[in-house]
Amino acid sequence: MRDVAIIGSAQTKFGKLGKSNTELFCDASLAAMEDANVSQKDIEALFVGNVLGGFEEGQINIGGHLVGALHLGNIPATRFEGACCSGTVAFRDAFMWVASGFYDIVLVGGMERAMIMGTPFSTRTFAMANDCKYEGTTGITFPGVFAMVARRYSKIYDIPLDKLREKMAHVSMKNHKHGALNPHAQFYQKMGNLKVEDVLNSTVVCDPLTLMDCCPFSDGGAAVVLASADIARRYTDEPIYVLGVGQGSLGHMGAQADITKPASRVFSARSAFKQAGLGPKDVDVVEIHDCFTSAEIVASEAMGFFDWGKGADAVESGQTDIGGRPVINSSGGLMGKGHPIGATGVAQVHAIVEQLKGKAPNGNQVNPVPEIGMTDTLGGGFNTIAHTILGRSRR
Amino acid sequence: MSKEFYVLTSNDYHEGLKNNKLLGLRCKNCGQITCPPLPTCQWCGSTDLEKTELSGKGEILTFARVYVPPESFEPDYIVCLVRLDEGPTIMGRLDYDKDKASLKNGNASQDIIGMRVRLDHLVIPGDKFSAGERVMPLFKPI
Ligand SMILES: CC(C)(COP(=O)(O)OP(=O)(O)OC[C@H]1O[C@@H](n2cnc3c(N)ncnc32)[C@H](O)[C@@H]1OP(=O)(O)O)[C@@H](O)C(=O)NCCC(=O)NCCS
Ligand SMILES: [Zn+2]
Numbered sequence: 347m348r349d350v351a352i353i354g355s356a357q358t359k360f361g362k363l364g365k366s367n368t369e370l371f372c373d374a375s376l377a378a379m380e381d382a383n384v385s386q387k388d389i390e391a392l393f394v395g396n397v398l399g400g401f402e403e404g405q406i407n408i409g410g411h412l413v414g415a416l417h418l419g420n421i422p423a424t425r426f427e428g429a430c431c432s433g434t435v436a437f438r439d440a441f442m443w444v445a446s447g448f449y450d451i452v453l454v455g456g457m458e459r460a461m462i463m464g465t466p467f468s469t470r471t472f473a474m475a476n477d478c479k480y481e482g483t484t485g486i487t488f489p490g491v492f493a494m495v496a497r498r499y500s501k502i503y504d505i506p507l508d509k510l511r512e513k514m515a516h517v518s519m520k521n522h523k524h525g526a527l528n529p530h531a532q533f534y535q536k537m538g539n540l541k542v543e544d545v546l547n548s549t550v551v552c553d554p555l556t557l558m559d560c561c562p563f564s565d566g567g568a569a570v571v572l573a574s575a576d577i578a579r580r581y582t583d584e585p586i587y588v589l590g591v592g593q594g595s596l597g598h599m600g601a602q603a604d605i606t607k608p609a610s611r612v613f614s615a616r617s618a619f620k621q622a623g624l625g626p627k628d629v630d631v632v633e634i635h636d637c638f639t640s641a642e643i644v645a646s647e648a649m650g651f652f653d654w655g656k657g658a659d660a661v662e663s664g665q666t667d668i669g670g671r672p673v674i675n676s677s678g679g680l681m682g683k684g685h686p687i688g689a690t691g692v693a694q695v696h697a698i699v700e701q702l703k704g705k706a707p708n709g710n711q712v713n714p715v716p717e718i719g720m721t722d723t724l725g726g727g728f729n730t731i732a733h734t735i736l737g738r739s740r741r
Numbered sequence: 742m743s744k745e746f747y748v749l750t751s752n753d754y755h756e757g758l759k760n761n762k763l764l765g766l767r768c769k770n771c772g773q774i775t776c777p778p779l780p781t782c783q784w785c786g787s788t789d790l791e792k793t794e795l796s797g798k799g800e801i802l803t804f805a806r807v808y809v810p811p812e813s814f815e816p817d818y819i820v821c822l823v824r825l826d827e828g829p830t831i832m833g834r835l836d837y838d839k840d841k842a843s844l845k846n847g848n849a850s851q852d853i854i855g856m857r858v859r860l861d862h863l864v865i866p867g868d869k870f871s872a873g874e875r876v877m878p879l880f881k882p883i
Binding site: 465466467469470472473474478479480481482483484485486487489490491493494495497498500501506507508550551552553554555597598599600601605 | 751755777779783802803804805806807808809810811812813814818820821822829830831832833834842843844847848850851854868870871872875876877878
């Protein structure tokens with residue numbers, strides 16, 4: 347295997363954009379290609395994460411249309427679908443093709459335009475990520491999955507529900523604070539100064555989760571250009587190296603040993619750490635899949651940053667805010683920045699790249715500029731999970 | 742004819758539910774129970790399985806009151822995970838006082854976790870995407 351570097355990256359603004367999936371992908375891709383100083387003829391293959399294009403705008407088979415729109419010749423294009431994890435699944439595959447030597451330079455991105463569907467139909471289509479015959483039938487939603495996680499966590503660790511909700515509120519306060527400073531975020535300049543009470547007293551969406559415990563529905567795109575590390579410096583002075591990747595799977599929620607300790611995430615994170623030759627203590631900054639406040643807490647434990655049952659205390663004490671370590675979701679995360687599900691994983695990678703280049707938005711940049719960053723992306727009820735570990739130096 | 746590995750299909754399982762029967766699979770390799778049906782034992786992976794009827798009794802592991810449902814569902818219901826006496830955990834609805842099962846009941850709402858329940862069922866019409874009507878376990882307190 348060869349070393350692989352990110353030579354360019356970009357994301358569109360996230361929010362309600364009213365653009366097509368192709369437009370979102372191309373806006374992000376052309377910006378990433380500009381950042382990478384590559385032209386169309388340099389790109390040898392295209393990888394795209396997109397989940398609900400068929401429902402959103404009646405478009406499947408989008409890969410060819412993206413190649414056509416970007417004028418990339420006749421190169422192969424492949425769509426990846428792993429619910430909210432699709433972007434990272436596409437990224438990991440793109441990485442492997444370059445690492446294997448099959449391609450030297452590829453484009454990987456993702457996009458989603460969920461806002462056009464409205465809340466009821468978005469909720470219906472997102473819930474399709476659960477087992478359709480044995481879970482989807484009950485009307486389970488994703489807020490429902492993480493409401494169940496919160497109650498289970500409260501029970502297992504004997505943390506009274508009201509106390510746990512206060513700890514969870516700190517996830518929302520921290521991520522919205524960062525999102526409010528990020529010009530690309532859906533909630534830029536909004537909700538930057540939430541108090542515990544604001545989170546606890548907002549509308550209950552799925553008991554015990556309130557609106558402020560949830561990420562929004564979003565439109566947006568993100569893209570990166572990957573190159574073999576040996577040629578990366580021909581294109582950029584600041585290559586960011588892909589040190590490790592991981593991916594893990596699990597079946598329906600009932601068959602999982604403990605929904606607060608998803609084995610797919612433990613498997614995926616360990617694979618990524620093993621490949622990178624690093625451990626949780628080496629990570630300075632991490633973008634974690636904070637689709638809900640409880641989701642960030644259980645993820646921070648399964649990735650090995652905190653002992654089981656201690657993730658809630660860590661966020662409450664400020665350990666995961668800028669100034670602590672590891673800093674979690676300095677971009678605003680899904681909660682503040684938005685969650686266009688096909689794009690999210692690639693946007694997380696872009697956020698870490700910005701941190702490692704010292705180019706994160708004012709107020710969100712970690713100083714001194716971090717060495718090692720990581721991303722964590724979740725699809726469905728822990729069914730698909732993937733990780734990346736990125737660094738400023740080649741191993 | 743090619744070999745069929747499903748000793749119990751999802752259709753068989755849902756037909757059972759409609760008669761308040763919870764069907765599962767007993768593994769001839771490890772003796773443990775798989776539910777809902779899979780082509781392999783959920784514990785050891787063996788395909789040597791036989792159909793069996795479960796008690797339908799178990800206890801609540803966790804739950805959530807859903808106010809914002811997917812399109813085609815009526816709002817405000819409780820979804821739960823139940824660990825069955827025979828070992829497996831399945832998802833269903835919970836038929837219980839909704840205010841007691843929510844923040845309106847504060848920390849005491851957590852007392853529902855561990856509550857003993859028995860199986861009943863609920864059928865709602867399908868939508869364009871559900872491949873037929875939707876049959877689900879509906880758990881009632883014992
Ligand atoms: C939480 C949720 C139900 C809110 O939907 P809704 O009640 O229909 O809200 P609306 O879209 O009507 O928006 C109402 C207002 O709340 C804001 N808002 C919407 N979602 C928000 C969120 N998650 N956090 C904060 N504010 C939010 C909107 O911007 C809007 O503000 P405005 O009135 O100032 O314009 C919906 O965003 C949701 O289901 N999120 C979870 C998505 C999900 O499951 N993703 C996959 C996770 S893996
Ligand atoms: Zn077995």
